[in-house]
Amino acid sequence: MKKPSAAELISLTGLNDVASLAIIGLSKNAGKTTSLNHLIQAWTEEEKKRPLALTSVGRDGEAEDIVSGICKPRIYLPKGHLLATSVASLRRCDALLDIRELTGIRSALGEIVIGRMLSDGYVELAGPSQASDLKHCEDLLREEAADCLYIVDGALSRRSPAGGGVTEAVLLAVSYGKSASAAVLLERVKHAVKLLTLPGVEAEIRELILSAISREDRVRALALDEKTGNFRLLTAESLLGEPDSLHDFYRVSDRLFFLRGAITEALLAEFLKLRNLQGMILVVEDGSRLFIENNTVKRLEAAGVELKVLYPLSLRLITFNPQLEDGSPVDNPGIVDELRRAVSLPVYDLGPALA
Numbered sequence: 347m348k349k350p351s352a353a354e355l356i357s358l359t360g361l362n363d364v365a366s367l368a369i370i371g372l373s374k375n376a377g378k379t380t381s382l383n384h385l386i387q388a389w390t391e392e393e394k395k396r397p398l399a400l401t402s403v404g405r406d407g408e409a410e411d412i413v414s415g416i417c418k419p420r421i422y423l424p425k426g427h428l429l430a431t432s433v434a435s436l437r438r439c440d441a442l443l444d445i446r447e448l449t450g451i452r453s454a455l456g457e458i459v460i461g462r463m464l465s466d467g468y469v470e471l472a473g474p475s476q477a478s479d480l481k482h483c484e485d486l487l488r489e490e491a492a493d494c495l496y497i498v499d500g501a502l503s504r505r506s507p508a509g510g511g512v513t514e515a516v517l518l519a520v521s522y523g524k525s526a527s528a529a530v531l532l533e534r535v536k537h538a539v540k541l542l543t544l545p546g547v548e549a550e551i552r553e554l555i556l557s558a559i560s561r562e563d564r565v566r567a568l569a570l571d572e573k574t575g576n577f578r579l580l581t582a583e584s585l586l587g588e589p590d591s592l593h594d595f596y597r598v599s600d601r602l603f604f605l606r607g608a609i610t611e612a613l614l615a616e617f618l619k620l621r622n623l624q625g626m627i628l629v630v631e632d633g634s635r636l637f638i639e640n641n642t643v644k645r646l647e648a649a650g651v652e653l654k655v656l657y658p659l660s661l662r663l664i665t666f667n668p669q670l671e672d673g674s675p676v677d678n679p680g681i682v683d684e685l686r687r688a689v690s691l692p693v694y695d696l697g698p699a700l701a
Contacts, residue, residue, distance in 0.1 A: 356394075360515055365514055375669065378500050397427050399494040443461040444464050498513055539691065541633040567580035569597065571600055618646070627654055
């Protein structure tokens with residue numbers, strides 16, 4: 347199947363009209379870095395004047411996977427573009443960089459710094475893991491180039507935090523994962539697309555939630571009581587491992603519930619134990635924060651719970667890597683067409699990693 351031209355790839359992802367993009371991987375070795383390299387090449391071929399500004403949730407662009415030992419594509423970034431990466435990763439870049447700013451953000455690989463490419467070369471990205479730190483990096487990058495296209499590359503086997511108001515648009519990278527079954531792949535992708543395209547909550551409720559969480563960093567849940575019209579806040583470091591906290595906080599007259607942070611199977615299992623959930627609106631930050639299976643979504647629907655998000659995501663494109671998680675190729679020439687029919691979104695195999 348013919349892959350898109352540079353101009354078509356930029357158009358498909360809407361990069362001419364957005365300020366920021368997240369590349370989300372559905373599984374390990376899904377092809378996030380390959381997709382990033384194709385975007386960089388397309389941007390270069392089209393001679394776009396806006397500089398790219400890259401960072402990563404985790405570590406990307408290293409020559410070898412630190413867990414599996416599998417060779418990985420490196421990231422080749424031309425002169426003039428920007429990046430936010432760790433001090434340790436700077437030593438693995440073979441380009442000349444001008445260090446513009448120390449962010450004060452600490453990571454396992456050292457402080458995150460802002461740099462500008464003084465020459466073409468390979469770079470390693472190791473950025474922050476928190477949404478607030480990603481926003482801080484964007485602010486600093488925009489001090490260097492206000493109109494830059496901010497791209498956040500996903501982390502190993504993770505989707506979050508691609509949303510949370512961090513980026514405008516999303517590219518989803520998928521591969522076969524651990525199974526070569528086309529049926530399994532199609533179900534996984536359909537489920538992921540459903541979560542990533544959940545509708546946004548009404549504007550009035552959105553402003554209420556945003557106002558509440560802006561005043562208190564430790565808000566983990568918010569409830570709106572139908573009888574009184576009042577809302578209540580639950581503050582905690584985390585709801586994970588605290589099964590009684592939701593039960594004690596909940597009232598049967600609550601008709602809207604907001605949960606902040608990562609939403610796991612265990613957390614929703616506790617939520618589904620609550621009484622009188624019919625007609626409940628459950629709001630989460632965005633679809634990338636939902637780490638749940640399709641059966642859990644069905645259980646929510648059966649209980650009469652409607653899922654909505656605080657920050658709707660704009661999923662523009664799905665890129666497909668026809669390999670298993672260990673890098674083994676899978677030969678199924680018609681799978682891209684099957685994916686397109688399953689999700690009604692542009693799906694492309696962009697080909698080799700380029701760099």
